[in-house]
Amino acid sequence: MAQAIVSFRMDAELKRGMEETCRRMGLTMTSAFTMFATMVNRTQSIPFKIAVDPFYSEENMEELRHRILDIKTGNAKMVEHELIEME
DSSP states (O other), X not given: XXXXXXXXXXXXXXXXXXXXXXXXXXXXXXXXXXHHHHHHHHHTXXXXXXXXXXXXXXXXXXXXXXXXXXXHHTOOOOOOOOOOOOO
């Protein structure tokens, strides 16, 4: 099988972390990326869930902007409450 070189940029700290994680699993980054590419080809999908964090939805961000404006303009009603600890 012919070999190809793949080159891309990533954050240096992310790379160091991945190299260390791969090392602890007995892998190289090359073998980890090869495993990833193999699964993408085999399943025709990304082999893990990718989702948008709903916190950053436009609807939620608009609500947060309104609340911040209410706080800044003194229109927010601040209420104290007790924290509930969960086990």
